[in-house]
Each structure stands twice: as structure tokens, then as C-alpha cells.
Amino acid sequence: MITAACLTKGSTSDEAARYLFRGIDAQIDYHRIIADVFLATANGKTQYSVIPIENTIDGSVGLHTDWLVDEVDLPIQAEWVYPSIQNLIGQRAELSEDNGELAYDRIVKVMSHPVAMAQCLQYLRKHIPHAELEHVGSTSEAVRIVRDNPHRGWAAIGQISAAVDNDLDVLERGVTDHDNNFTRFLLVGSEPFMNGEPSLYKTSILITLPEDYPGALHQVLSAFAWRKINLSRIESRPTKKKLGNYYFLIDIEMSMDTVLLPSAIAEIEAIGCLVRVLGSYPSYKYETNE
Numbered sequence: 001m002i003t004a005a006c007l008t009k010g011s012t013s014d015e016a017a018r019y020l021f022r023g024i025d026a027q028i029d030y031h032r033i034i035a036d037v038f039l040a041t042a043n044g045k046t047q048y049s050v051i052p053i054e055n056t057i058d059g060s061v062g063l064h065t066d067w068l069v070d071e072v073d074l075p076i077q078a079e080w081v082y083p084s085i086q087n088l089i090g091q092r093a094e095l096s097e098d099n100g101e102l103a104y105d106r107i108v109k110v111m112s113h114p115v116a117m118a119q120c121l122q123y124l125r126k127h128i129p130h131a132e133l134e135h136v137g138s139t140s141e142a143v144r145i146v147r148d149n150p151h152r153g154w155a156a157i158g159q160i161s162a163a164v165d166n167d168l169d170v171l172e173r174g175v176t177d178h179d180n181n182f183t184r185f186l187l188v189g190s191e192p193f194m195n196g197e198p199s200l201y202k203t204s205i206l207i208t209l210p211e212d213y214p215g216a217l218h219q220v221l222s223a224f225a226w227r228k229i230n231l232s233r234i235e236s237r238p239t240k241k242k243l244g245n246y247y248f249l250i251d252i253e254m255s256m257d258t259v260l261l262p263s264a265i266a267e268i269e270a271i272g273c274l275v276r277v278l279g280s281y282p283s284y285k286y287e288t289n290e
């Protein structure tokens with residue numbers, strides 16, 4: 001059996017974890033905030049942590065990236081994408097007109113995870129502009145708070161499974177501002193992970209450029225370019241040491257066990273860059289039978 005830490009039961013992370021672990025005997029250990037999800041594995045309580053890292057609409061999740069890079073030393077062992085379908089959840093009887101139609105004006109507060117909320121901002125602005133928006137640790141926590149506070153005009157943005165588990169109604173389905181909304185998740189931990197045939201292998205590295213070296217980033221990229229190594233993402237994040245200082249996170253579409261990649265990294269180190277390998281791992285596509 002494998003063990004994995006994840007955000008609260010009924011969250012998008014929970015559904016995504018169950019998808020990755022399908023067919024595997026896995027025990028999921030739930031936590032209210034992402035710091036505790038990381039720490040469960042860092043402190044040896046679970047083998048893995050399930051981390052949402054990037055969303056189609058809202059982009060990279062900065063806080064989670066910073067934890068991965070600065071706070072723990074847990075290699076990435078897999079990545080996968082999972083659809084992020086958000087719904088407006090609450091008590092239908094309390095929040096609808098006599099004819100059963102949703103009464104947006106009765107909703108005084110909407111709660112959700114900041115990333116889930118960000119995926120629905122245009123919807124909220126259009127239909128419930130008067131409501132207070134409140135961020136909580138996960139979408140499922142938002143649903144639970146709404147359940148525990150009936151008759152106050154509160155609603156949550158979250159998963160259908162959380163509505164069912166908490167005896168609440170799905171007031172409106174699919175309220176994200178764009179279709180095809182997916183979240184990319186990472187599985188981090190010290191042991192390799194495989195479940196089925198990955199669509200490709202990736203390696204993620206963190207690069208700190210030497211100071212006062214004009215064209216350093218250009219040289220880094222050219223080490224990959226002339227070897228025809230495909231990069232799928234490059235992102236800069238502040239080092240938090242000095243305004244204007246950044247490190248670069250690069251996702252490479254290649255496993256570390258090739259001759260090419262270690263030689264590219266050696267070339268980058270030779271110009272004075274610091275390179276940290278965050279993991280070399282299988283990448284899984286989302287496949288549905290529907």
C-alpha cells in the first residue's frame with residue numbers, strides 16, 4: 001500500500017489523487033493547508049504529497065512552487081493533469097426563488113480556494129457582484145463551512161462530490177470562465193512512482209544565473225537548443241533575497257537518464273550557473289472513457 005498526503009477530502013486535489021492512484025492500494029492522508037500536505041511527506045508520515053502546481057486559467061500556483069523549491073527537499077516523482085470543473089454550491093431552498101430559479105441576490109458571500117475562485121472571477125462579477133469573496137484552504141473546506149453555516153446566504157465554489165458529501169446542492173454547474181480548464185499536479189516524495197504508461201518523461205531543474213553575466217539566460221537556453229532538447233515551460237520566480245533577483249524553473253521533455261541532458265546541464269554549470277534537479281519523472285495525460 002502507498003500513502004499520500006493531499007488537501008481536504010472532496011477537493012480537486014483529492015479527485016486528482018484518486019485518478020492517479022486508480023487500481024493501486026493507496027491511503028490518502030488529508031490536510032487543511034498545503035504546508036501540512038508538504039510536511040506530512042517531509043516528516044516521513046506519508047510517502048508522497050499531491051501538489052497542484054499550475055492551472056489553465058490562473059497559471060502557476062506561486063505558493064506551492066515556493067514550498068517545493070524553498071521549504072522542502074522532495075523530488076518530483078510524477079506529474080499529471082486533471083480537469084478542474086468548479087460549481088456553485090449551497091442550499092437550494094435558501095438561495096432560490098419560489099419558482100425554483102437561483103436567486104443570485106440572496107447570496108451574500110462566496111467562499112473557495114483562491115485558485116478555484118480565480119478560475120470563476122468573470123462568472124462571479126457577472127452574476128454575484130455584490131457578494132463578499134472569501135478565500136479558504138481548499139474548495140472542500142469552503143463547502144464544509146457553507147454547510148455548517150446555514151441560513152446566512154453563503155455559497156461555495158467546489159466539487160460536486162463535496163456537495164454530495166455535505167448534503168448541499170449544486171446550484172450551478174461548470175462556473176469556470178473558460179472551458180478546458182485543467183490543473184497540473186505533481187507527486188513529490190523520495191520514492192519513484194509509476195502507474196501505467198506515461199505519455200512522456202520530464203525533468204525539472206532550477207537555475208540560478210551568475211550575477212553580472214550578460215546573456216547568461218541566452219546561453220542557458222542555447223545549451224538546450226543546439227541539442228534539440230524540448231522545453232515545455234520556463235518560469236522565473238523571485239529569490240526573495242533582493243528585489244529583481246530571480247531563479248528560473250525549467251521543465252524539460254526528457255528523462256535524466258540520457259547522455260544529452262547531463263551534458264547540457266554540465267555546460268550550463270560551466271558558465272557559472274547553479275543547477276538543482278527537482279526531479280526526473282513520468283508525465284501522465286488525462287484519459288477519460290466518456
Ligand SMILES: O=C(O)C(=O)C[C@]1(C(=O)O)C=C[C@@H](O)C=C1
Nearest residue numbers: 011012013052084113115138139
Ligand atoms: O481546493 C482545492 O480543491 C484544491 O485542490 C486546490 C486547488 C489549487 O490549489 O490549485 C487545486 C485545483 C483547483 O484548480 C483549485 C484549487
